[in-house]
Amino acid sequence: MNKTYQVVLFFAISTLSSCGAYFNQPFNNDPARPGEKSTNSHLLTSLPPANDPVEVAVYNFSDQTGQYKAVENGSTFSTAVTQGATTILIKALEDSGWFIPIERENLSNLSTERNIIRNTKQEYIKNLNPNEPPLPALLYAGLILEGGIISYDTNILTGGIGARYFGLGGSAKYRQDRITVYLRAVSTNTGEILKTVYVSKTILSQGLDGSFFRFVKFQRLLEAETGITQNEPVQLAVQDAIEKAVRDLILEGVKDRLWAAQGGREVNQQLVDNYVAEKKAEEDMGLYDRLLIEDVPENNLSFSGGLSLMDGDYSNKEPGYFARIGYQKRLFPNLSIGGNLNYISLDNGRQFKGEFAGVDINARFNFLPKDDFAPFVYGGPGFLMELGNPDLATDEENLESNFFKFQYGGGLRYLFNSRLGAQIFAEHNLITNDKLDNFVHGKRDDHYFNFGLGLNIYF
CATH class of the missing domain: 3.40.50.10610 (ABC-type transport auxiliary lipoprotein component)
Known part of the structure; x- marks a missing residue:
């Protein structure tokens, strides 16, 4: 420079x-x-x-x-x-x-001055003016x-x-x-x-x-x-x-x-x-100007959607999409457990394209459970089931329709009030084998990412 x-x-x-x-x-x-x-x-x-x-x-x-x-x-x-x-x-x-x-506050000063006035009036009344009115009483x-x-x-x-x-x-x-x-x-x-x-x-x-x-x-x-x-x-x-x-x-x-x-x-x-x-x-404001939402119900129904990104054995990666319905039950102020029903579309362009239904079970840790804006992390096991036949299958022996997985993620949650909130999150899903994209290659198992936005209803 x-x-x-x-x-x-x-x-x-x-x-x-x-x-x-x-x-x-x-x-x-x-x-x-x-x-x-x-x-x-x-x-x-x-x-x-x-x-x-x-x-x-x-x-x-x-x-x-x-x-x-x-x-x-x-x-x-x-x-x-x-x-x-x-x-x-x-x-x-x-x-x-x-x-x-x-x-x-300085009542002694006031009393001293009133005594001076009273004594002066008494001398004035006695010597000059007998009709001089007395000193008014203090307000109480x-x-x-x-x-x-x-x-x-x-x-x-x-x-x-x-x-x-x-x-x-x-x-x-x-x-x-x-x-x-x-x-x-x-x-x-x-x-x-x-x-x-x-x-x-x-x-x-x-x-x-x-x-x-x-x-x-x-x-x-x-x-x-x-x-x-x-x-x-x-x-x-x-x-x-x-x-x-x-x-x-x-x-x-x-x-x-x-x-x-x-x-x-x-x-x-x-x-x-x-x-x-x-x-x-x-x-509702905490000590550090944090808005606290009291009496948030312990049950939470969420509706989410967003983009999915496949990271398997093919170099070409196209964005897919997913939709999700979830339920969470709060066990402790910071800990809840629940499950999700998922529909996911994964896309590798011309090499692979597939649609899946899935179930997740997650434990979720809420860092600031009463704050209106707070981070969270979660993780747990899951299951994927392929819908229909995959496109462009390369090896019939590698075809599978059911997959076990593990997922973890984190995000930010915002509460509009004690009944309604929103969340944004990112999630990493790890498949337990290398056959999700119908192609086995290398030492690493297939995995994919979800990036979503959702609405939470508390009841």
Whole structure:
């Protein structure tokens, strides 16, 4: 490869892969600006107005993880998450419009200031104005909101990819952390815990880099590198999780008729229906954003078809076709057993062409039985029976109509829901003799491949 071309290619790849760095580099100091909105900010503020906002008190919504920031060298006393979660929660309650937050975090400051005002008024009343009204009473809360940030898990998912060739290379890396928030509503009249909600939020960090290291001529070394890292702010992740928790608390309260939205029964029912559907979809997601399908029935009827490819003693190979009806019975979460009825057409062009009916018995291992998209492998014995007479038989003594075989394969399965799915697979079938194509030659037995696509019905 021409050296000039290599250099140009390197800078092109680096610029494209790290375009965020080149087109959004900060060169100047930015002025102060309003705080960013999280993903759930709009969802929280777009709720319909409350019929009667509730006075709530938040004494403390703290970091209960006890974790400090991880550093590569030395130690640090900086906490991993913000210590101002109470302030974030109060802001979310205020923005929602469903609650009237009451100052309780710094109640001693408020009490001191009220005492100053009360003493001043007493002196004013006594000396100047006997008709001065007294200091109004403090609002009291119908609800107390408790909870906190209860976990901060680092490196729950890490990975990357990279390559290097003749000094030209690049890599991409990513890491996910996870923060968890609990929020509960407590009745001040009875002390009963009315509702508890639980929210988790992942925090993404990713990095891209590219480098070039090459001797372009004698005693001339060209070395260049570029890269970018992007880390999701932890404070914004905490804000997102808290706002989500407040929204879920509001909708849980509407569901249990603790409070209601303006607009009557129809508006409230629509809020509940949307929330239940959203919650069901979220609960079906696993820890690593895997969609889990619960309550999949243990019986499975499949209809499949595709291409077959003969690999026998003839060099000419033409694609055939096959059709299949199968049944699987799940014995354990990862293991099922079943059988298939097959119709197969095998084709070697002018040398051999045959049609077969067959039966397979397979044990199947499902790697991720509850995931909507998952791999599987299977294997077992089988039997083939030839239909009709083969074309162009070369040796009457070699003719056979029944064949024992073994098959194994693997594929990918996708579940649309708990009742319906699809699969794509590849399969290798090993005949126990060399007579499938009516020609015995060499030391290897005949075999063929199936490549198929199917529909699964669970019942």
